[in-house]
Amino acid sequence: MAARGTQEIVMGLNGNEAVAWAVKQCNVDVVAAYPITPQTIIVEKFSEFVANGEVNTEFIPVESEHSALSACVGAAAAGARAFTATASQGLALMWEILYIAAGLRLPIVMAVVNRALSAPINIHCDHSDTMGARDSGWVQLYVEDSQEAYDTVIQAFRIAEHPDVLLPVMVNLDGFFLSHTLQDVRILPDEVVKKFVGTRDPIKIKVPYLGGREVPLVLDGETPITLGPLALPDYYFEHKMPQVEAMEKAKEVIKEVDEEYARLSGRKYGNGLTVAYGLDDAEVAVVLLGSAAGTVRYVARELRREGYKVGVLRIRAFRPFPVEDVVEKLSNVKVVCVMDRAISYGACGGPLFMEVRSAFYDSPEKPIILNYIYGLGGRDLPPAVARKIFLELLDIAETGRVKQLINYVGVRE
Amino acid sequence: MSELKSWRALPLGTVPLKFSTEFKTGDWRTFKPVINQEKCVKCLLCWIYCPEMSIVWDGEKVSVNYDFCKGCGICACECPVKAISMVPER
Ligand code: SF4
Ligand code: SF4
Numbered sequence: 001m002a003a004r005g006t007q008e009i010v011m012g013l014n015g016n017e018a019v020a021w022a023v024k025q026c027n028v029d030v031v032a033a034y035p036i037t038p039q040t041i042i043v044e045k046f047s048e049f050v051a052n053g054e055v056n057t058e059f060i061p062v063e064s065e066h067s068a069l070s071a072c073v074g075a076a077a078a079g080a081r082a083f084t085a086t087a088s089q090g091l092a093l094m095w096e097i098l099y100i101a102a103g104l105r106l107p108i109v110m111a112v113v114n115r116a117l118s119a120p121i122n123i124h125c126d127h128s129d130t131m132g133a134r135d136s137g138w139v140q141l142y143v144e145d146s147q148e149a150y151d152t153v154i155q156a157f158r159i160a161e162h163p164d165v166l167l168p169v170m171v172n173l174d175g176f177f178l179s180h181t182l183q184d185v186r187i188l189p190d191e192v193v194k195k196f197v198g199t200r201d202p203i204k205i206k207v208p209y210l211g212g213r214e215v216p217l218v219l220d221g222e223t224p225i226t227l228g229p230l231a232l233p234d235y236y237f238e239h240k241m242p243q244v245e246a247m248e249k250a251k252e253v254i255k256e257v258d259e260e261y262a263r264l265s266g267r268k269y270g271n272g273l274t275v276a277y278g279l280d281d282a283e284v285a286v287v288l289l290g291s292a293a294g295t296v297r298y299v300a301r302e303l304r305r306e307g308y309k310v311g312v313l314r315i316r317a318f319r320p321f322p323v324e325d326v327v328e329k330l331s332n333v334k335v336v337c338v339m340d341r342a343i344s345y346g347a348c349g350g351p352l353f354m355e356v357r358s359a360f361y362d363s364p365e366k367p368i369i370l371n372y373i374y375g376l377g378g379r380d381l382p383p384a385v386a387r388k389i390f391l392e393l394l395d396i397a398e399t400g401r402v403k404q405l406i407n408y409v410g411v412r413e
Numbered sequence: 414m415s416e417l418k419s420w421r422a423l424p425l426g427t428v429p430l431k432f433s434t435e436f437k438t439g440d441w442r443t444f445k446p447v448i449n450q451e452k453c454v455k456c457l458l459c460w461i462y463c464p465e466m467s468i469v470w471d472g473e474k475v476s477v478n479y480d481f482c483k484g485c486g487i488c489a490c491e492c493p494v495k496a497i498s499m500v501p502e503r
Contacts, residue, residue, distance in 0.1 A: 105426040166425070205424040209432045217426045228427040238420035239427050 007192065008265075013185040015146040015178035019085065019111045019171070020045035021185070022153035024055055025193035029080035029200075032060040032071035034090065038123055040113045040179050042085040065090040069097040069110075076106035077227055079218035081157065081200045084108070087175060088115035088122075088129045095133070101168045102137025102243060104227050105217070107160030107200070108168040110138075111153060114290065114341075115175035116377045124378020125175035127289065131342040131351045137243050139169040139250055140319040142289040144275075146183040149173045151267055154188075157197045158257045164249040166203065174291040176378060188265060196264060247320045254317055273322035275314040278304060279329050282311025284393035285367075287330070287356055288339040289315050292374070292381045296339075299386040310390050315352065323359045330356075334397040336367045337389060341375045349406050368396060371406045379410055434481075438465075442484030444499040446477055452496035459488035459497060 013021065019042045023031065031050075033043035050059040058075075062068050065086050072082040086094060091112055101108050112130050116122040130140060139159060143149045149171065156169040173179060188196075204214040207225060215223035231239050251273060258272030269275055277297050279285060286296050293314040300310045313329055315322070330336055338357070340350025347354065353371035360366040372389060375381050389409065396402055418430065448459075453475060460468040460475060467482035468475055477488075489497040 103427060203425070205426065205428060207424055207428060208430050209435075217424075217428070225428050226433070229429055229433075231427070231429075234417060235423075235430075238418070238423055241420035242423070242425060 007189045008186040010184050010186055012182050013146060013150075014041075014180050014182050015149045015173045016041040016113070016180065017045050018146040018150040018183075018185045019153050019173070020049070021187055022150045022193075023083050024049045025188070025190050026083075026154060026157050026197045027081065027194055027199065028055070028057050028083045030058045030060065030072065030075035030082045031084065032062055032068045032075070032082070033084050033086075034062055034065050034068045038087040038090050038115055040085065040087055040175075042111055042113070065093040066097060069094040069101065069108075072108045072110075073097060073101050073104065073106055076101070076108050077104060077219050079200065079202050079216070079220065081161075082106075082108045083110065085111040085113070087113040088117050091129045091133060092117060095136075098133055098136035098138060098168075100228065103239070105166040105242075105246070106168060107157075107166055109153065109156045109160055109171065110168065111149070111171045111173065113175045113179045114172050122377040123175065125177050125291075125341070126376045126378065127172075127341040128343065128376075130170060130172050131344070133170070134319055134351060137167065137247070138319065139165070139167050139247070139254075139317070140172060141169065141254070141317055142172045142315065143178070144291055144293050144314060146173070146178055146181070147185050147267070148269060149178060150185055150187070151261065151265065151269075154193055154197060155254075155257045155261055159250065159253055161200050162253045162257075163203050165246050165253050167243070167246050167250060172290070177291040186265070186267075192264060196261070251317070251320050251322060254320075269316055270314070271325065273315075273317045274325050274329060275316055276311070276329050277313075278309070278311035279313060279333065281309050282333050283309040283397050284335045284337070284390065285311040285313055285330060285333045286337050286339055286386075286389065286393075287313045287315065287326075287352065288341075289318060289352060290341065292339070292341070295381055295383055296386045299383050299390060303387070303390055308390070308394060310394070318352070318355075321355050321359075323355075326356055326359050327363055330360075330367060331363060331365055333367045335393045336369045337372050337393050338369060339372045339374055339389075341373075343373055343376070353406075368400075368402060370396075370402065370404075372409045373407070374409045376411075381410065385410055437480045439480045439482055442479075442482060443502055444484045444486060445479065445502055446482065446484070446486070446488050446497045447500050448475060448477065449496045449498070450474060452494050454494055454496070456493060458491045458493060462487050462491045
């Protein structure tokens with residue numbers, strides 16, 4: 001816990017500003033963004049740093065989110081460290097390029113402020129935007145508060161650029177609950193962050209048509225290479241396999257980077273992949289992502305004081321999904337409630353529910369696993385509702401009777 | 414056809430295995446451009462317009478690189494003296 005309290009400064013920042021501050025310290029070469037709603041203040045704040053000459057970043061205001069991510073793809077392919085931010089409809093417009101960034105193995109970092117998708121127009125928090133992008137090949141980390149947003153953006157560059165990973169990373173923070181809410185955020189000294197993230201050092205690849213010569217995996221005039229041309233049925237599949245491997249390896253890297261960052265800052269987020277509370281002896285537990293975990297843990301603490309054995313598992317890394325970890329942490333729990341802030345229409349439950357439930361398919365001992373879909377379009381999850389959920393779970397643990405597998409909580413009937 | 418490689422043998426980042434010049438795309442052609450050197454005035458408009466860089470200028474005359482010419486006919490269309498005719502491939 002070297003730096004804590006000694007060198008850090010404490011600032012009153014909302015989640016947007018916390019992200020902008022992290023980007024400011026990470027020595028980013030290019031930030032491309034479309035600074036109009038549903039964009040958040042992240043890039044507005046960052047553009048102030050650019051205007052004040054506090055960073056050397058090339059700031060490219062483009063004409064759409066599709067172009068924002070495309071510009072980042074170009075920059076990253078040329079060897080730059082690139083960042084962008086978006087939310088809801090903006091992410092939807094980036095869709096095509098999400099897959100290209102991942103396929104070309106470009107370590108772009110993007111902050112996504114989680115906001116609902118139209119229709120109707122909403123812009124408040126839920127996870128439907130990034131849940132739709134879960135299969136795009138991006139690493140997805142979900143944060144609980146603005147401090148974690150700051151810390152995770154810094155970690156994200158290290159994860160993305162790690163030679164075993166080389167994948168783009170989305171740092172997800174809940175719209176308004178985090179993005180627009182003021183919190184004390186501890187900011188590390190510039191030099192400490194600079195040293196931690198280092199400079200982007202492109203890996204070298206052996207190029208068969210250059211006689212097996214090793215050249216950096218970047219577009220430059222010295223050693224020209226082609227990225228992403230046509231690969232037909234005889235080769236496309238093969239090009240996808242390294243992405244599978246990288247995603248698997250990312251689990252270990254996320255853990256290591258969180259560990260190393262903890263030595264620097266004194267702040268640690270569980271094991272980097274999941275954050276557990278009370279699971280050593282919990283009979284019932286709630287599994288969820290993002291800011292609502294704070295409320296649920298607050299209620300869990302109250303209930304534990306009252307003698308109830310309850311726990312919480314917050315999933316920090318949704319992609320790669322920490323299957324082994326989830327099974328290990330929840331295997332002694334009797335009833336698990338997975339809370340989804342998104343609907344997968346027509347599916348057998350919310351996206352997180354499907355992951356958790358299928359993770360247990362091969363386990364001889366499995367908890368009863370229920371799904372509670374909550375908080376769409378920015379609807380709050382107040383402590384009273386979280387308490388009611390825990391009490392329902394305790395009741396199921398006692399009686400073994402499940403009334404309803406998939407529940408919509410907090411919606412008017 | 415060369416032996417298909419394992420995914421582990423591919424360079425990372427979708428970098429291709431071969432130069433594009435090794436993929437001879439001339440066999441996509443149904444019509445081939447034939448240049449009448451008698452008529453040609455060496456204006457090089459065909460050389461400028463060919464989208465495949467398949468018109469070759471050696472300093473004295475123009476010719477066609479049939480390994481990559483796709484037979485689109487743009488050269489024939491652009492030639493101001495109609496020196497290029499499109500002949501069906503057999
Ligand atoms: S036919 Fe088309 S591809 Fe072939 S030489 Fe003429 S312009 Fe080029
Ligand atoms: S455009 Fe016609 S005249 Fe001009 S160089 Fe080509 S073939 Fe010759």
